[in-house]
Amino acid sequence: MSQQTHKIWEKDRNHILHPYTHFENFDREGSVIYSRGDKHFIFDNDGKRYLDGIAGLWCVNIGHGNQEMADHIGRQAKELAYYNTFEDAVSPPTAELAAELARLAPGDLNHVFFGTGGSVANDSAIKLVHYYYNIIGKPEKKKILSRDLAYHGSTYLAHALTGISGTHSAFDLPKELIHYLSAPYPYRRRDGQSEEEFCDVLIAEMEEAIIKIKPQNIACYIAEPIMGAGGVIVPPKGYHRRTAELCKKYDILYIADEVVTAFGRLGNMISSKDTFEVQPDILILAKGISSGYVPLGATVFSDRIYDAISKAEKENPYFSHGFTYSGHALACAAGLKNIEILEKNRLCEKVRQLGPYFEKELASLQDHPLVGDVRGSHYMLALEYVKDKHTKEAFDPAINIGKRVYRHAKEKGLIIRPIAHLNILSPPLTYDKNAIDETVSILSESLDATLEDLTAEKLLS
Known part of the structure; x- marks a missing residue:
């Protein structure tokens, strides 16, 4: 974190009450500072680029930084x-x-x-x-x-x-x-x-x-x-x-x-x-x-x-x-x-064309040991994680499985939304085939990394 970014980080940590704050986590980690966007990419204040897999928060349908x-x-x-x-x-x-x-x-x-x-x-x-x-x-x-x-x-x-x-x-x-x-x-x-x-x-x-x-x-x-x-x-x-x-x-x-x-x-x-x-x-x-x-x-x-x-x-x-x-x-x-x-820009038509492909590619993760369900429609999708695929037993909330996968994905350049035992994807409608392929690849790697973490910590029976 650069000195300039750290100053902003401190001001945020000292003065802003964020929506849905988990106070213990926020006190320990603070916020990531995002300062620029371009189509379906978002950049943090130090210039690292991420695929924005959540369109800000289900919002940025036409993509970031639209000049028009x-x-x-x-x-x-x-x-x-x-x-x-x-x-x-x-x-x-x-x-x-x-x-x-x-x-x-x-x-x-x-x-x-x-x-x-x-x-x-x-x-x-x-x-x-x-x-x-x-x-x-x-x-x-x-x-x-x-x-x-x-x-x-x-x-x-x-x-x-x-x-x-x-x-x-x-x-x-x-x-x-x-x-x-x-x-x-x-x-x-x-x-x-x-x-x-x-x-x-x-x-x-x-x-x-x-x-x-x-x-x-x-x-x-x-x-x-x-x-x-x-x-x-x-x-x-x-x-x-x-x-x-x-x-x-x-x-x-x-x-x-x-x-x-x-x-x-x-x-x-x-x-x-x-x-x-x-x-x-x-x-x-x-x-x-x-x-x-x-x-x-x-x-x-x-x-x-x-x-x-x-x-x-x-x-x-x-x-x-x-x-x-x-x-x-x-x-x-x-x-x-x-x-x-x-x-x-016929973005609805684009979503109708690419949405089924997105669904199919994401469904390829269904066989991963952590994944219980892959669901959604078009550019509104989710992964649900389970401890036992046969019984659908949920993970202990304290494990925070969705946040673990999110952290690995963010490190690899993809922003997804963690909600307890879920990760949600709702990208800008500018998301193209390359973005979909990269998203699924990063998610696959992030699931493998999370499985390794849970195994090492003996959190899987």
Whole structure:
């Protein structure tokens, strides 16, 4: 570490509280300082180059250092960086982006509320749903169906929607509003159970929960098309369509959280309808909406909801929800340019072409002694590690198997995301065949190195 880098390292260590900090590790190791990016590469402050296997954090879909985007942001900042959008004000890029999102969104999702990220978009969605039901005279509809291992953010309400229970510790979240259904986790289904049978069980569980809670008390159901931070869990075929059918049957609004899956990661701009046969009532967008160049999120909702809430009442003439940075001009300009770049460079088509190759090459690691499951779709993939491949016994969390593999991969020039017994891959959509091949090669070497470490430390039976 150079002297300059060490100074930055110390300032960070002394003053920044990072998201999801493990305090003991951070106190011992501090941060890696990344200072530059180029397409699907990221460079640390001392110039070492890494393949960015996680697109920053599911975000940088058009790749790092895009000159066209940088120039566009600069022009917009000079022209108008910010003006509020409260009631009677708007900037051109804000209106243009709203229209573009309505064009891309399926069905009658023609209305947009802007925020600064996915957590805010999900909080806004729940507030909107409750407001809608209050307006139409169904104030008892308040409960929310979410899922174990779901990730919907970390603002107060979005954190409660998140079904990763380990993240809830010592936070007083409004979990009385939420009922968590089982995660649609095929790898962990009962022995001898087919995926079709597993899907039937999940749907039966959901309907039983609806009946028990009572449909008149349930406002909405929220789901990621593929669960992201919970483990890149791809549900059984037909699962999303059948959950949507239950929602329609029992008058429950369906929220599709596409913070990760939209804008090309699965090969489509929006995944719900094209990939999973679901027409949501509300669509949540963030991350890839601006490829992370400027923070931006959007809650996109139906004509049905807008028609109800837009009828002013004498005692309640205002929609009293919004933020200083809702519809931020610079962020929306970045969102518009991002969509243009994605479409012009045919990045969705590229992901559809290379995604199956990525899946196949990564699946070649399935035979490694540490690997229990390789799963995902296109540019959203994961490796799950097990102590015993036959029983699927998990590693002791204290071993931190995902972090061990991550460290070896980083040393060899690849950034992957460690989550307990998992490693996740979600690279920029600029990732080409060479990057895929290098990624799989480094992962193979890193798994071998990790196996050697565990054997030497006598941590394998």
